[in-house]
Amino acid sequence: MSGDAAVTSVAIAGSGLAGWLAASLVARALPDLAITVTETPGPDRSLGVTTAAEILLPDDLLMLGEAGWNGPDLLRECRAGFLLGTALTGWRADGAAAFMPFGEIGAPLGPVPFHQLVSTQRRRGEAVNLANYSIGALAAQAGRFAPPPPGDETAHSALAFGLCVDTQRMAAMLREDALERGVQLTGALSDADLVIDASGPDSRFAGAREDWSAWFPFDRVASARRSSEAPPPPYVHCDAHAAGWQSFAPLADGVGELFVFASADAPGAPPAEPFAPGCEVAAWTDNVVRIAGAAAQHDPVSGLQLHIALADVLRLIALFPATRELAAEAAEYNRQWREQTDCAFDAALLRLARTGARGAVWDRLRASPLPERAGYRHDLYAANGRIVLHDGEVLDEAGWIAQFDALGVQPRKGDALADALPSERIAAHFAAIRQAMIAAVGRMPPYQALLAQAVA
Numbered sequence: 001m002s003g004d005a006a007v008t009s010v011a012i013a014g015s016g017l018a019g020w021l022a023a024s025l026v027a028r029a030l031p032d033l034a035i036t037v038t039e040t041p042g043p044d045r046s047l048g049v050t051t052a053a054e055i056l057l058p059d060d061l062l063m064l065g066e067a068g069w070n071g072p073d074l075l076r077e078c079r080a081g082f083l084l085g086t087a088l089t090g091w092r093a094d095g096a097a098a099f100m101p102f103g104e105i106g107a108p109l110g111p112v113p114f115h116q117l118v119s120t121q122r123r124r125g126e127a128v129n130l131a132n133y134s135i136g137a138l139a140a141q142a143g144r145f146a147p148p149p150p151g152d153e154t155a156h157s158a159l160a161f162g163l164c165v166d167t168q169r170m171a172a173m174l175r176e177d178a179l180e181r182g183v184q185l186t187g188a189l190s191d192a193d194l195v196i197d198a199s200g201p202d203s204r205f206a207g208a209r210e211d212w213s214a215w216f217p218f219d220r221v222a223s224a225r226r227s228s229e230a231p232p233p234p235y236v237h238c239d240a241h242a243a244g245w246q247s248f249a250p251l252a253d254g255v256g257e258l259f260v261f262a263s264a265d266a267p268g269a270p271p272a273e274p275f276a277p278g279c280e281v282a283a284w285t286d287n288v289v290r291i292a293g294a295a296a297q298h299d300p301v302s303g304l305q306l307h308i309a310l311a312d313v314l315r316l317i318a319l320f321p322a323t324r325e326l327a328a329e330a331a332e333y334n335r336q337w338r339e340q341t342d343c344a345f346d347a348a349l350l351r352l353a354r355t356g357a358r359g360a361v362w363d364r365l366r367a368s369p370l371p372e373r374a375g376y377r378h379d380l381y382a383a384n385g386r387i388v389l390h391d392g393e394v395l396d397e398a399g400w401i402a403q404f405d406a407l408g409v410q411p412r413k414g415d416a417l418a419d420a421l422p423s424e425r426i427a428a429h430f431a432a433i434r435q436a437m438i439a440a441v442g443r444m445p446p447y448q449a450l451l452a453q454a455v456a
Helices: 017-029 058-066 071-077 114-123 135-142 167-180 305-318 327-352 360-367 372-384 397-406 423-442 447-455
Strands: 009-013 034-038 053-056 081-083 085-089 098-101 162-166 184-186 194-197 209-211 220-227 236-240 244-251 254-261 278-280 288-290
Touching: 009 017, 017 034, 017 167, 017 194, 017 305, 053 058, 053 167, 053 244, 053 254, 053 305, 058 071, 058 162, 058 305, 071 162, 071 167, 071 447, 081 244, 081 447, 085 135, 098 135, 098 397, 114 423, 135 423, 162 167, 162 244, 162 254, 305 327, 327 372, 327 397, 372 397
Parallel strands: 009 034, 009 194, 034 184, 085 236, 194 288
Antiparallel strands: 053 162, 081 162, 085 098, 209 278, 220 254, 236 244, 244 254
8 A cells, every 4th residue: 555645534443422523523624535433332431431421621612613513503412501610629628619710810910910919918818719700700609601792891701611511412413413424334443544543441452551540549430410400500510529539510401420439448339430540652553543532541530531532633633644654644643642641641630639638549649749740730839829831731821720729729939029019909909800700790691591592
């Protein structure tokens, strides 16, 4: 087979959400390709673990929109709910609940970042809740929501939101779209120029693998979808338990529950599937590109499974080879994929390993040294509130700040520019921000009414 010949066919191994995501988006971007999807039985572990609900981050909605999938369709077809962030209980040593909103928090004062102003005021004895200066957190607390209108220049424009989608419904939606675009469903893997492995962690294409169990002790996952007539909140609730953690993801007509735990610390736990965090040494080898759970199995605590699958597919489309000589594209794909994998590793580990959650497994996590890169991220923020950003980040600067603060990590030292400002000037800045946000939230409709209309 000549390396100069064009790539004309793609075989996708795996008919779960990751497989149909790849089929739909690749067929939309490259309509002349012959694409097949191999049907796989059993629970859908294509994202790494079986889940009833998944999160689309604010940036994911923009990327899907560019691919032709708009928000209203996703809401209706996936029985989705809007998300403004994540509420945490049981994660802090002081027992306080916390909220990690999407989007920016507060606003800088001249050249001084907002979180540094908060840190300065706290050291001066002021009790400042960072989330009180997020319009997303305030809207979630008030039970109100509306997407920012085009051209809005008020505090409303700072509102960032994602979606919580029903996993099975989204897979069915993408499946229908792919089949309408000529994708063929087969019972066995077809011969093809390029293979996309979307079959999950038990892939037939598995290669050399890195084991992360030394840092991630949680090895069991139980998931369920529960119907609910109660109005869903516009946020995920994540609760730390003695043996692990549990999340409740709100859909328009139910709740997706996920319980992740260490089997050694939970002898009476419900039946659950095994879970082994780790990743392939390389995602693309020869003509096989592993995506989502076939490439890496992350602890799902950060809710990044669907985000990572989408990033993998879009990366492949951006680097899609014109000919069957694949080495250059594979090398660049692997470089970018590794950067993203390392960043997702850091985000999950620092959510888990530096909390105040109570239980023997959490004590062991806190006592274990962090890997060098994750440790540097944590130690720099704990020292002076500064954020390290790498290529391939899954959290932006605001996301890292929100996570550290929600977990109770507070800088020991101040920022020189912030410390030079008088408390009265900072307090006046805080008051103006909060007043503008409260006014914007007050103009929003009740969340439940808006959601009911959106999914009707």
